[in-house]
Amino acid sequence: MSAVTPTRDETPSTQSNVPTARNDAALLPPVDVIEDATGITLYADMPGVAKDRVTLRVEDNQLSIEGEMQLALPEGMQPTHAEVQRARYRRAFTLSKELDADKVSAEMSQGVLRVRIPKAAHAQPRRVQVQVS
Numbered sequence: 022m023s024a025v026t027p028t029r030d031e032t033p034s035t036q037s038n039v040p041t042a043r044n045d046a047a048l049l050p051p052v053d054v055i056e057d058a059t060g061i062t063l064y065a066d067m068p069g070v071a072k073d074r075v076t077l078r079v080e081d082n083q084l085s086i087e088g089e090m091q092l093a094l095p096e097g098m099q100p101t102h103a104e105v106q107r108a109r110y111r112r113a114f115t116l117s118k119e120l121d122a123d124k125v126s127a128e129m130s131q132g133v134l135r136v137r138i139p140k141a142a143h144a145q146p147r148r149v150q151v152q153v154s
Contacts, residue, residue, distance in 0.1 A: 024061050024120055024140070025054055025084070028113040047111035050086070050134075058146050060120065060139035067110045072129035077136065079122045084114045086134065 053064040067075070069090035076087040088110040094100065116122055121141040128135050 024056055024117045025063065025138070026115045026117075027052075028083070028115060045109060046107050047087075047109040048105070048107050050088070050110045050112055052112060058140075060137060063114075063134075063136040063138075065110075065112060065134040065136070066132065067129075067134055068132035069105075070110065070129070070132065070134075075127070075129055075134060077125070077127050077134075079116070079125055082116045082118070082122070084116055084122075084125070084136070084138075086110070086112045086114075086136070088134070 050065045050067045052066075055062045055064070063086075065086055067088045067090075069092050070088035071091060074089040074091060076085075078085045090105070090108045090110070116138065119140050120138045122138065124139050126137045
């Protein structure tokens, strides 16, 4: 069983606790999830998003990632063609009880958000010393 599961329906209508201004359509960033013995690391591709435009929330067992693109154009210029019509990324995951949601850390570098969630102490591998009698 995976320690993190993408939320099945990420449409705005299912996120009733999210403010109305955030219920606009959003892109689903591709995310790689790497699990090791001490936790999981998520890598979300969010090109065009600066670190001050990223929102990361953990509520109960839900991890929400949002990011807003800001593509700067030189003054007086208008785009003649834009393939990306939405300026927001949004993704949600359900976290297992094995993870310590209080110790989430994140960093943004070159359009890739890296989120690290360590396993809870009870889920960490541990070595048991055998006593000789």
